[in-house]
Amino acid sequence: MTEHVSLALSAAERSCRSKGLALTPVRKRVLQLLLESQAPVKAYDLLAALKPGGGAQPPTVYRALDFLTRAGLVHRIEALNAYTACLHADGHGSAELYICEDCGQVEERHRKISGEAGPGGFLISRSVIEHYGRCSDCASAQASA
Amino acid sequence: MTEHVSLALSAAERSCRSKGLALTPVRKRVLQLLLESQAPVKAYDLLAALKPGGGAQPPTVYRALDFLTRAGLVHRIEALNAYTACLHADGHGSAELYICEDCGQVEERHRKISGEAGPGGFLISRSVIEHYGRCSDCASAQASA
DNA sequence: CTCCGGGATGTTATATTGTTGCGCCAAGGG
DNA sequence: CCCTTGGCGCAACAATATAACATCCCGGAG
Structure with missing residues (x-):
């Protein structure tokens, strides 16, 4: 291990x-x-x-x-x-994930969204935020290829 | 219809x-x-x-x-x-969805995210953004109940 | 006109993902 | 000790999605 x-x-x-x-x-x-x-x-x-x-x-x-x-x-x-x-073991609510479609690595950022308001008085209790693309390593590898 | x-x-x-x-x-x-x-x-x-x-x-x-x-x-x-x-038939890229867990209605907002950069040079090609909670109608109905 | 090719659909089967329900057992409180 | 409670094993099943192949239809080339 x-x-x-x-x-x-x-x-x-x-x-x-x-x-x-x-x-x-x-x-x-x-x-x-x-x-x-x-x-x-x-x-x-x-x-x-x-x-x-x-x-x-x-x-x-x-x-x-x-x-x-x-x-x-x-x-x-x-x-x-x-x-x-989850790498940020503090576990406070929603995370925003950046998922590389090349290497599969996931980057994690935290935003506290729960309780915030959306458009027209919408009250958010939980959010799913997932971004797909390429991490910097894979993006540069691809550019040089 | x-x-x-x-x-x-x-x-x-x-x-x-x-x-x-x-x-x-x-x-x-x-x-x-x-x-x-x-x-x-x-x-x-x-x-x-x-x-x-x-x-x-x-x-x-x-x-x-x-x-x-x-x-x-x-x-x-x-x-x-x-x-x-999709109600905004212009169809430009990612939408941000607000989904009411009471009545099921979905509100839709558009953000152009594709091509933007995330943390550490991450290059976003597509995003999934879904907020769960209560729309203003259901939130006020609940508050009054 | 006929033939051919590609896109859309039908059909069958199967793969993948997730849940329900029940029963056992071990830990802890009275 | 007895009883509850939570965690787990087990069997069956439900829900979601795709693969692989056949067929049909239409429009263009010959």
């Missing part, structure tokens, strides 16, 4: 403990798999990675993802049906 | 003709169903509405939706797996 992964895992454990949430082995393992991946991971790929023998069933991974998402440790990427670990 | 629906349909026909696109009967019917709905519609609901006898198959509606989306006449709502007619 690389260092940043174990660091993030212990941070997650502390965060959960402080909120009275149980970071059980299954949940921790799912989070670890997401942290180790450079790119977003699909639920069924996590499932396959969880139990190579094929023993794990869908609800296992979906329940873990649901927990991790609600705990603010993981983001679901709506347009890809995929998941990525 | 209410007036705004027929107006939108003729606008769509003109728009397609000017671009050399074929707004065939199936495509037009799907667009009409979306225009008539107050809320986003799922692909399989469209399918059921298309041919009450159950004769239509999934590819029919998915192909129509693909065409309409690429023509800028329809938006896909990623977090709902649903579709809604």
Whole structure:
């Protein structure tokens, strides 16, 4: 396990403990798999990675993802049906994601939007913001090609 | 058919003709169903509405939706797996959607984001922006309840 | 006119993604 | 001890989406 992964895992454990949430082995393992991946991971790929023998069933991974998402440790990427670990473990509300279509890397920026007002008095409770394109590395690689 | 629906349909026909696109009967019917709905519609609901006898198959509606989306006449709502007619038929790039979780109505604002730069030189080609919450009507109804 | 080619649609089957429902078990409070 | 509660295993299924191939129709080339 690389260092940043174990660091993030212990941070997650502390965060959960402080909120009275149980970071059980299954949940921790799912989070670890997401942290180790450079790119977003699909639920069924996590499932396959969880139990190579094929023993794990869908609800296992979906329940873990649901927990991790609600705990603010993981983001679901709506347009890809995929998941990525949240690197800013403070978990305050909505994130804005920049997803490179070349290398799959996800950059994350936080905006506090919840509670803000949209047009005509619309009251926002949750936002999905996903930008697709090329990260600077891939953009320059492409330009030079 | 209410007036705004027929107006939108003729606008769509003109728009397609000017671009050399074929707004065939199936495509037009799907667009009409979306225009008539107050809320986003799922692909399989469209399918059921298309041919009450159950004769239509999934590819029919998915192909129509693909065409309409690429023509800028329809938006896909990623977090709902649903579709809604685009009311600003000019179809310039990304839309920002405000989706009321009470009544289902979708408000639409346009931002031209494509080509803009994100953090660290990220080059955006397409954005998904969906805000969930309550429209002003539903927010005030709730407040008074 | 005939033939050909491309786009649109029909048809069948399958892949992918996500959920429901039930039961077991272990931890903790009375 | 008993009972509740939350987490997990398990089986089945529901919902969403695509692949692959056949057919039809129309418009242009010969």
